Amino acid sequence: xxxxxxxxxxxxxxxxxPGESGALQRVLQKTTFRVDAxxxxxxxxxxxxxxxxxxxxxxxxxxxxxxxxxLSGENIRHFPPAELRASIPLVSQKPFLFPGTVMENLQxxxxxxxxxxxxSSDPSLQELLELCHVDPAWLDRDARKLSVGQQQRVCLARAxxxxxxxxxxxxxxxxLDRPTADQMALTFRQLARxxxxxxxxxxxxxxxxxxxxxxxxxxxxxxxxxxxxATQLLNHPETAEVQAFLDxxxxxxxxxxx
Amino acid sequence: MTASIIDLSLWDLVTxxxxxxxxxxxxxxxxxxxxxDLFWSGLRMFIQLxxxxxxxxxxxxxxxxxxxxxxxxxxxxxxxxxxxxxxxTKMPHFYRVVGTAILFGCGGMTFFFCSLVIGLExxxxxxxxxxxxxxxxxxxxxGASLAVERLAAEFRERRDExxxxxxxxxxxxxxxxxxxxxxxxxxxxxxxxxxxxMGLVFLPGMMTGQILSGTEPxxxxxxxxxxxxxxxxxxSLTTFFILKLGYRAYFTPYQSLRED
Numbered sequence: 001x002x003x004x005x006x007x008x009x010x011x012x013x014x015x016x017x018p019g020e021s022g023a024l025q026r027v028l029q030k031t032t033f034r035v036d037a038x039x040x041x042x043x044x045x046x047x048x049x050x051x052x053x054x055x056x057x058x059x060x061x062x063x064x065x066x067x068x069x070x071l072s073g074e075n076i077r078h079f080p081p082a083e084l085r086a087s088i089p090l091v092s093q094k095p096f097l098f099p100g101t102v103m104e105n106l107q108x109x110x111x112x113x114x115x116x117x118x119x120s121s122d123p124s125l126q127e128l129l130e131l132c133h134v135d136p137a138w139l140d141r142d143a144r145k146l147s148v149g150q151q152q153r154v155c156l157a158r159a160x161x162x163x164x165x166x167x168x169x170x171x172x173x174x175x176l177d178r179p180t181a182d183q184m185a186l187t188f189r190q191l192a193r194x195x196x197x198x199x200x201x202x203x204x205x206x207x208x209x210x211x212x213x214x215x216x217x218x219x220x221x222x223x224x225x226x227x228x229x230a231t232q233l234l235n236h237p238e239t240a241e242v243q244a245f246l247d248x249x250x251x252x253x254x255x256x257x258x
Numbered sequence: 259m260t261a262s263i264i265d266l267s268l269w270d271l272v273t274x275x276x277x278x279x280x281x282x283x284x285x286x287x288x289x290x291x292x293x294x295d296l297f298w299s300g301l302r303m304f305i306q307l308x309x310x311x312x313x314x315x316x317x318x319x320x321x322x323x324x325x326x327x328x329x330x331x332x333x334x335x336x337x338x339x340x341x342x343x344x345x346x347t348k349m350p351h352f353y354r355v356v357g358t359a360i361l362f363g364c365g366g367m368t369f370f371f372c373s374l375v376i377g378l379e380x381x382x383x384x385x386x387x388x389x390x391x392x393x394x395x396x397x398x399x400x401g402a403s404l405a406v407e408r409l410a411a412e413f414r415e416r417r418d419e420x421x422x423x424x425x426x427x428x429x430x431x432x433x434x435x436x437x438x439x440x441x442x443x444x445x446x447x448x449x450x451x452x453x454x455x456m457g458l459v460f461l462p463g464m465m466t467g468q469i470l471s472g473t474e475p476x477x478x479x480x481x482x483x484x485x486x487x488x489x490x491x492x493x494s495l496t497t498f499f500i501l502k503l504g505y506r507a508y509f510t511p512y513q514s515l516r517e518d
Contacts, residue, residue, distance in 0.1 A: 018517070059425065061514040081513040086427025096422045112428030159426060 005073030006034040007198050008058070008088075008166050013067035015053055027053050029223035030067060035166070035215075040192050040199045042213035042230065044206070046245065050222035051202040055168050058200065059088045071165070086113040089159035090168040094175065095151035097143040102134070102154050105143050106161050115162035125161075131190055132157040133183065149180040156187070160195070167191070169201035173208050185211035206249045210234050218242050263471055275300070314388065323382035330368075330391055334360050337399045344403045347410035350507040350516060355500060356402060363496030364395045371488045393464065393485060394492045397449070401493035405445035405500050412437035413508050413515075421515055430513050434505040445497040449490040456486065 012030045019025035028050045035041045043051045056062040058069060060081050069076045076084055098108050103120060110117045118125040120139055129136055134157045138146060143154055152175065159167060172188075173181035189212050192199050203209060209216060213230040218241070226239045237243045278300045285292040317325050338357050342348065349355060368391045372378045378386055413420070416437055423433030456462060464485055468478040508516055 060512050061421070061424065063510070063512055063514075077512075082424075082427050082429045084427075085425055089427065090425040092418075092422065092425065094418075096418045098419065098422070109426045112423055112426045112432055162427075 007037045008035045009070040011068045013064045016065050027222050035198045038192050038196045040214050042209040042216045043202045045219035049219040055202050059085045059090050087164050088166045091155050091159050093171040095155045102143045103139040109158045109161040113162045148175045166198045173205050188212045317384050326382045326384045337395050341403045345406045349504045355503045359496050359499035363499050364398050367492035368394050397489045398492045398496040401445040401497050405441045405497045408441040408444040430509045438501045449493050
């Protein structure tokens with residue numbers, strides 16, 4: 001595995017954005033990591049730590065100031081941005097559904113990516129809906145009238161209409177209650193395994209992280225403080241910052257799995 | 259025919275200005291606080307039109323194309339300036355986008371009408387070219403401000419929708435479609451309404467003017483129909499240019515939404 005190029009490779013990527021005074025501010029220090037197909041990476045840290053910036057750099061909603069991001073060994077700057085985003089879709093924190101039914105939302109996604117429009121009898125669509133726990137009975141319903149949890153699932157399915165390799169999720173469980181969030185963690189595991197998809201999510205939900213992430217990057221003030229396997233980082237953190245963050249989360253938020 | 263025109267004497271003008279005094283008096287009576295505005299805009303109108311009258315008089319006598327073209331350029335400049343003042347939220351690169359659109363949209367339509375339809379001889383005959391260009395630019399200006407304003411509003415209100423579209427792999431053209439079509443619709447509403455109400459609700463200014471100056475009503479009607487088609491054509495072409503150039507200005511070179 002080591003001699004093949006990783007699916008996504010982030011090398012020395014740094015970013016700045018205009019601050020309140022208008023002057024450029026470093027929001028992400030040089031960051032390096034890699035993600036392989038079928039792997040789930042959690043980017044954890046307090047608000048304002050640069051997590052969301054990092055996510056938006058990966059599909060070029062923001063432009064990196066320096067460093068390279070490679071998708072299957074190819075610099076993402078060499079892809080037309082629309083093509084890149086079709087294979088690295090991002091699901092935003094607040095689910096946004098287009099006006100219309102759930103089916104129309106799925107079809108809109110196919111139209112945006114210029115792939116074949118799915119129909120409800122499509123086996124591939126049925127498989128996708130099942131993976132994302134989207135009830136086929138919702139297809140004809142007004143998407144905006146679903147519950148937030150249901151909307152989040154529809155957004156997930158919508159992001160995967162058509163071929164994609166990496167899935168970016170911004171705070172995927174922030175709007176969900178615990179049972180729904182737990183189910184979501186299960187969904188991510190299934191997606192990564194069955195579609196051989198790399199998933200990168202940004203969160204401060206430690207429970208979600210411990211339930212589905214393979215690797216964790218902990219960020220604070222725009223820099224990676226610590227990284228490692230989920231079990232190691234959540235159970236035996238090496239830095240005081242991570243320890244403090246873990247302690248600040250209420251005890252039962254974390255499921256320590258040995 | 260022109261012999262039948264009744265000129266207005268200086269005394270006649272003074273008489274009509276007394277109506278402005280009356281309006282000022284009424285405004286004062288109702289404490290509308292508009293007396294000053296009425297006075298100053300009345301004075302501005304007087305001076306501006308007097309200057310325009312003398313300039314036109316001079317240019318009509320000159321019979322060379324250069325001053326005519328100069329006037330047209332100045333009109334385009336004023337139009338862009340006026341849109342800039344009227345519109346609250348300007349798109350990025352506003353002046354470049356609107357200037358280009360007005361120049362080519364209005365310029366193209368004016369040339370089309372004057373050269374290909376009327377067949378002006380000489381091509382720059384200021385008696386036709388200047389007032390026609392004025393009407394075309396003036397109306398397109400209204401359409402353009404509506405389009406610019408609406409496009410800005412759409413990009414503000416639809417930010418989430420547009421970004422979601424981008425995140426799913428949509429091109430900037432596809433994700434802007436709704437915003438662009440809605441802005442185009444807004445820009446064309448006045449033209450659609452004007453054409454539908456023409457002759458029933460009001461007699462259009464140009465036609466009235468031509469009739470007053472002795473033109474056969476049927477000729478005046480034909481001119482009015484022609485100018486309305488040209489105006490609608492110009493509004494849609496100018497708006498089209500503004501939107502096609504303008505929506506791109508909301509995106510970065512790497513096709514994400516600008517932050518500001």
